[in-house]
Structure formats: C-alpha cells, structure tokens
Amino acid sequence: MSSTTNVDNAPSTVDKGKGRARDPTERTPLLGSSSSVLDDPDAPAPAVVRRRLISKLTTVFLASFVSSVLAAAALGLLAWSYASRVSHVSPDDILTDGLVFRGPDRIDVLNITQSGGLWVNVEARMGFDAGAVVGVNASPEGDSFLENLWKAVGRWGVRSLDRVSVNMTTIYLTSHSTVLATIEVSPVVVPLTANPPSDMSWLTRISTPLLIRPTSNTSDLIHFVREAWREGSAAVRADVGHVDVRGGTLSEKSWRNMLHRELSDVRTGLRIQIPPIPGIPRVPSLSDLITLKSFSVHSLPGSLELTALATLPDPAPTTFNLTSPSLPFIISLPSANGTATPIASVSTAPFTLTHPNITLAIAGTVLPLRPSAAPLLSAFLTRYLSGRANPIVVSTPLVPDLDADLDFPAPSPRPQILRNVTIHDMALRPRGSTFVASGTVYARVVLPRGMQVGLHIGRVLPDVLVFDGPVPDGAEYLPEGDPTSPPLPDPLPAGAFGHLRPDDWLPALSGPVPSEDDEGAAFAVTAKIVDVPLEVLPGRQKEFSNFVSKVIFGSDGAVAGILGMASVGVDVFGMPLPGGGGEGEMELTGLPFSGSVPVGKKALRSVDEIIRHDADELKRWMDRFLHRGNKRTILNEEAEAA
Structure with a gap:
C-alpha cells in the first residue's frame, strides 16, 4: 500500500523543453498540433473544421458575387443614364452648348482648281464641352452627394474618352434659300473636355484643309456681299446631310471606337460680324476700297509690261492671318454697246494680310489686240492722260462669269503732257x-x-x-x-x-x-x-x-x-x-x-x-x-x- 501511495503521490516530471529530442518514428504524426488535437478531448472533429472552412469560403464568394453584381448593375445604370443623355442630345445642343470655335486664326490658300474651287488650310482653336452636353459639369450652386458622385464618374468617362473623330458630308452655305458656296471638309479630330475654365485656354489648335467652291451665280454673290457690308453682319445657314462621330482618332483601334453616333440633316445658323472700316462708307463701291499707289508701263519687244501697287483695307481682326498664292485677273474695257474687250492679263504676287491695309503687287502684260480695240484703248489713254478716271471691268478665271466694275483712278495731280x-x-x-x-x-x-x-x-x-x-x-x-x-x-x-x-x-x-x-x-x-x-x-x-x-x-x-x-x-x-x-x-x-x-x-x-x-x-x-x-x-x- 505504501509503495502504491508513493507512486501516486510522486511529483510528475515537467518537460521544460530542454531535453534531447526524440527521433521520429513511423508512428510520429505529421503535424505536431494534431497530437494535441487528438489528445484534447474537447477539440472539434476534423469534419467539423472542414465544414466551417467551406462555409466561410462560400460566404466570401457569395458576398463577392453579390457585390460584383451590384457594382455591375450600378455601372450599367450609370452607363445607361449617360447613354440615355447622349441619345437625347440634339444637333442644336451639340452646336450651341458643346462646340466652341474661335478663329479662323490663319488661312493659307493651297491651290486653285480649274473648276474655280479653292483648297485652303484653316487654322483655328476648337474644343467640345462634353460635360455641358451630357450634363456632368459641376453646378455652381453645388450638388448633392449622389449627384456629385454621378457627375464625377461622368467627367472621368469624358476624360478617358478624350477625343472623337468627326466626318461629314458637303456643307452648303445658304442665304435666303440661295446657295452661296459649298465646302468639302476633311475628317476632324475634336478634343473633349469636362468642366472647362471660363477663359478660352482649354481650346486646342487644329489645322485642316477645306475645298471651297463659290456659287457660279455671281449676281447673288455680289448682292449678298453688298447687303452684308451695308448691315454690318452676314447671316448664313450651314446645312450638312450626314455627320458621323466616332470615339478616338480615325486610325485608332481601341475601346473608344465603341462610341458611335450618326446625325442627319444638321442645320445651324451663323452670323458673322463685319466691323466698320474708318473712312469707308457702309455702302461702298469696290473702287472706294482699292487705292492705286503706283502704276507703270514699260515697252518690251513685242509687248507692254504692266506693274502696279495697290492697297485695300483689311477688315479682319488683328488675330486673323491669311496667305494667298498668285491670283490671276483679266482687265477689260467696256464699250457703249455693253460688251467688254479684254485688254490686259495681270496677276497678284503672293500676299498676306497686314494691318491696317493689304498691299497687292500686280504685274502683267497687254494682251494681243484686235484693230477694233484701238478706239477703246485710245479713249482710255486720253482720259487717263487728261487726269480723268476710267471705267474698267475686272474678272478672274477662278470664278467664271464674275465681273467687277471698277474705276481705274486718274493720276494725281493731273499730268501735264x-x-x-x-x-x-x-x-x-x-x-x-x-x-x-x-x-x-x-x-x-x-x-x-x-x-x-x-x-x-x-x-x-x-x-x-x-x-x-x-x-x-x-x-x-x-x-x-x-x-x-x-x-x-x-x-x-x-x-x-x-x-x-x-x-x-x-x-x-x-x-x-x-x-x-x-x-x-x-x-x-x-x-x-x-x-x-x-x-x-x-x-x-x-x-x-x-x-x-x-x-x-x-x-x-x-x-x-x-x-x-x-x-x-x-x-x-x-x-x-x-x-x-x-x-x-x-x-x-x-x-x-x-x-x-x-x-x-x-x-x-x-x-x-x-x-x-x-x-x-x-x-x-x-x-x-x-x-x-x-x-x-x-x-x-x-x-x-x-
């Protein structure tokens, strides 16, 4: 009994971790903790652990899935709301609220076709306030949290899209149902902006070639110019049959191309202000606008060489520049029966706009004349040498049937021959x-x-x-x-x-x-x-x-x-x-x-x-x-x- 008592009362040996590790055997468990789990009578069974893990994973998956669905639904609703806004945008909204155009700042005449068309390169500043059109610009009075969030996402989308390509058919410029000119426009890349500043610093400079064909009905064109000059402004309407708008540039292949919108029968009114020119009446003749600074004639073997220097006022603002190649003209003398006899062929040197007056250097020769032209030329020289102005008719092969009646000014002072x-x-x-x-x-x-x-x-x-x-x-x-x-x-x-x-x-x-x-x-x-x-x-x-x-x-x-x-x-x-x-x-x-x-x-x-x-x-x-x-x-x- 005593021996048993001693054994039961003997103090248990405590393993302090400093003993020598025992060598593993085939009965040693792979995980050291499992022995404690297996040895712990209160530890859950392995099947229970697996069920709990699967439950947690299922919960995370379902939460993620539901969140994704909700996010996709929210994004879909946002996209649908933006698409709904864009689909209801009218051409007038685009032209009046979105498109901002300043210029042109420079026009270069590149070529003149035989049919009377002018290829010109136009430089201007352009921008498109897409935020104003879609309605995502910040309100000056402030927005609610949800409105601000909705607009912020929209502005982010505008900035991500960045630009669109616009391709349109022929533009017809009309006044009172009369076609004044047609314009062929090359495709244009228009930058997009949301929340632009109040000044024009956000506009982007663009450069694009245009083909302009003035009307062959010169009487209508002259009437329009005279009325516009008299009233101080020119009102025209621009008609475009079809406009194709695509996201990104023309050569770009990206998600931006998914944006595609077609517009038909686009019409807009334009009014161009014509500032008054000091010293020039509101209803002037062309002779009032042209000042002949010098005129000379030189005899050459078999021909007469003509040179002249003329000026005319520059009505364009100082920020507007224009360069033009040589322009040909035919000078004719009118007769009593209403016909005009060609006398000289002249052309201008290439010129640019200068303020306050444009200077034109003109050179040419007298055309081969018929004997019947001698009396007309005699009368012209007689009046000129007597100090009197002469009526002349100026035309250009660039615009057929366009005849301008001018007065060739007399020399001042009157010459003493x-x-x-x-x-x-x-x-x-x-x-x-x-x-x-x-x-x-x-x-x-x-x-x-x-x-x-x-x-x-x-x-x-x-x-x-x-x-x-x-x-x-x-x-x-x-x-x-x-x-x-x-x-x-x-x-x-x-x-x-x-x-x-x-x-x-x-x-x-x-x-x-x-x-x-x-x-x-x-x-x-x-x-x-x-x-x-x-x-x-x-x-x-x-x-x-x-x-x-x-x-x-x-x-x-x-x-x-x-x-x-x-x-x-x-x-x-x-x-x-x-x-x-x-x-x-x-x-x-x-x-x-x-x-x-x-x-x-x-x-x-x-x-x-x-x-x-x-x-x-x-x-x-x-x-x-x-x-x-x-x-x-x-x-x-x-x-x-x-």
Whole structure:
C-alpha cells in the first residue's frame, strides 16, 4: 500500500523543453498540433473544421458575387443614364452648348482648281464641352452627394474618352434659300473636355484643309456681299446631310471606337460680324476700297509690261492671318454697246494680310489686240492722260462669269503732257479779209511718272486760242463735244483774240529727249503750220487791234500767249496691235497745253511791205476788218465787189 501511495503521490516530471529530442518514428504524426488535437478531448472533429472552412469560403464568394453584381448593375445604370443623355442630345445642343470655335486664326490658300474651287488650310482653336452636353459639369450652386458622385464618374468617362473623330458630308452655305458656296471638309479630330475654365485656354489648335467652291451665280454673290457690308453682319445657314462621330482618332483601334453616333440633316445658323472700316462708307463701291499707289508701263519687244501697287483695307481682326498664292485677273474695257474687250492679263504676287491695309503687287502684260480695240484703248489713254478716271471691268478665271466694275483712278495731280509749247518763226500775213499764220510748232511731250514707253508721234492737230500777252493764270480751254471739231469756250477767256485750227492733221516728227526724275518718258515733237487762218474771236476785235499795234509799232514786238488742246496720232512701241503706221496707231485727243510765242516785226513782213508801198490800203483793210463787221460780212462785200 505504501509503495502504491508513493507512486501516486510522486511529483510528475515537467518537460521544460530542454531535453534531447526524440527521433521520429513511423508512428510520429505529421503535424505536431494534431497530437494535441487528438489528445484534447474537447477539440472539434476534423469534419467539423472542414465544414466551417467551406462555409466561410462560400460566404466570401457569395458576398463577392453579390457585390460584383451590384457594382455591375450600378455601372450599367450609370452607363445607361449617360447613354440615355447622349441619345437625347440634339444637333442644336451639340452646336450651341458643346462646340466652341474661335478663329479662323490663319488661312493659307493651297491651290486653285480649274473648276474655280479653292483648297485652303484653316487654322483655328476648337474644343467640345462634353460635360455641358451630357450634363456632368459641376453646378455652381453645388450638388448633392449622389449627384456629385454621378457627375464625377461622368467627367472621368469624358476624360478617358478624350477625343472623337468627326466626318461629314458637303456643307452648303445658304442665304435666303440661295446657295452661296459649298465646302468639302476633311475628317476632324475634336478634343473633349469636362468642366472647362471660363477663359478660352482649354481650346486646342487644329489645322485642316477645306475645298471651297463659290456659287457660279455671281449676281447673288455680289448682292449678298453688298447687303452684308451695308448691315454690318452676314447671316448664313450651314446645312450638312450626314455627320458621323466616332470615339478616338480615325486610325485608332481601341475601346473608344465603341462610341458611335450618326446625325442627319444638321442645320445651324451663323452670323458673322463685319466691323466698320474708318473712312469707308457702309455702302461702298469696290473702287472706294482699292487705292492705286503706283502704276507703270514699260515697252518690251513685242509687248507692254504692266506693274502696279495697290492697297485695300483689311477688315479682319488683328488675330486673323491669311496667305494667298498668285491670283490671276483679266482687265477689260467696256464699250457703249455693253460688251467688254479684254485688254490686259495681270496677276497678284503672293500676299498676306497686314494691318491696317493689304498691299497687292500686280504685274502683267497687254494682251494681243484686235484693230477694233484701238478706239477703246485710245479713249482710255486720253482720259487717263487728261487726269480723268476710267471705267474698267475686272474678272478672274477662278470664278467664271464674275465681273467687277471698277474705276481705274486718274493720276494725281493731273499730268501735264504737252509742255514748252511754242511756235518758232511765226509769220502772219493778210489773205483777203483775214490773216494766215505759218511757222513751226514745237512741244515737249512728257508722260506721267512710271510710263517708260517708246512713242512715235506721226501727226498732230492743234486747236489754239491766241492771247494778247501771256495766258492769264487759271485760264482753261476744255472744249466738249466732237474732238475733231470742238466748239469755242463760252465764256471766252480774258485777253484771247484769235483762234488757230488747221483743217487737217499736220505731219509731225518726234524723238526721245532726256526726262527728269519725276517724269516718265519724254519726247520732242515738231510740226509745220502753213497758212492756217487766224480767226478773230467774236467781240474781240479790239484785243486783236491792240496786239497788231504792239507788233507794228513796238520796239520789241509783242508776246502772244497760246492756250489750247491737241490731238496726236501715236504708235506705242510694244503695243500688240496688228499693222502699224495708221492701222495700229492710236489717237490721243484733248491734251491741254499752254505757252507763249514772241512776235516781232519780222513776223509781219507782209504787212511791212504794205506799209512801205500802200499805207492807205492797210488802213482801209484794218478799218473794214475791225470796225465794219465780222469775217463773213467782209467776205460777202469782197464777193459783191468782184
């Protein structure tokens, strides 16, 4: 009993982990903990552990699945809400609320087609406020939590999409149901934005080529331009048959391409403001807009070269730039029957817009002309050299049937073509009841500055008023009507007493002479007058008597002032008129001149002979001529006496 008691009461041995590990045997469990589980009578059975693990995994899976379904449903609802918004967006919403366009900032004319179309490259700033169209931009008044969350997701979607490609059919620009032009647009990539800033810094610069074809109905186009200029704005409507919008760029292959929207029959109104130009009326003619700064003509072998420099106001804002290639034009002269005869072919040098005026450098040549064009060209040169504007018609092969009526401005100041006009060796002698004059007419022909052309002046026809003394300041002889037989001026200038006009053209000789820096080509012209009747002007017998008295009794003779108009027949070197020597010759009429002629006793040598031999006859002749009536009365008396 005692031994048993000792064994039961003996203290149990405690394993403190410092003993030597026992070697594993085939009965040793694989997991050290399992022995404790198996040895622990309160531990759950393995089957229970597995059931609990499966339950937990099932719970996690179901929770994840339900969460995924709910998230997918939420995303679907969001997508459906955005898609619903997008599907109900009208073209007007896109154009008025979404699309923002500024410019164009630059236009480069790339090419001009034979059919009259213009290929231009347009640079502008563009952006699309997709947030405003879809309705996901933040509200200035603030949004609720759910609204803010919904809009935030929408803005994230806009930023992820980033851009769309727009491809459209032909754009028709119309005004009052009249098609003004058509525009072929290349596909454009439009950037998308949500919550843009209030300024225009968010816009993206774009560059795209366009093909513009103006209408062939030029009258409608001119009417539209004039009305727009008068009203200060141009109202047009843009019609597009079909617009295709796809996400991303054209060459991009990504999820963005899933966005696809087609629009049909898109229409929008445009109003373009035309700012007033200082000094230009609201209803100007084209001539009011164009200022000719310089004009020159040069003779070349077989042709005439034309150059000019013109300016016109730049109505575009300072931020707008335009570059243009050379533009061709045809200059024609209108005739009385309403037709126009082409005279010159010119073209502009490539130009850009400059403020405040655009400068155009123009060059060209005179076209080969028919003989019937000579009178028109003669009238043009006559008016121009006389300081008067000329009507011209300007057209361009780029726009068929577009004719613009312009005024070719006169040179300012009015050029003085005939200078230093005088009559050398002038002789007066009585013939019947009048005097006749003989001598050599001398003049210097000076063309306006820039006209460096060769001339051959083969004939002249002067029409001269003769004054007792120098021509008074301000006196003019500007006869109207038939230049071959103009009437006398009414009233007659003070001091004028005689009128000289040959019955026919006078043969002339001409040759080039040196010219000054401010002059064009200069020529000396001489022509002989032989026994041209000197007609005493009506009511000016006293002036004539005083002049004759100065010549006869004055120690130094007298000075006769001459004032008149001359016509000349010229051949222009290089003028492409057929023939020459008359057939290709032009007549310039109405060229004013003035000068003076010294007249001494030798000029009246026939009167001197009368004085020496028959003073009574001279007295009788002068008495009859000066005091008994006009030329017709004297001739009638002499006829009766005969």
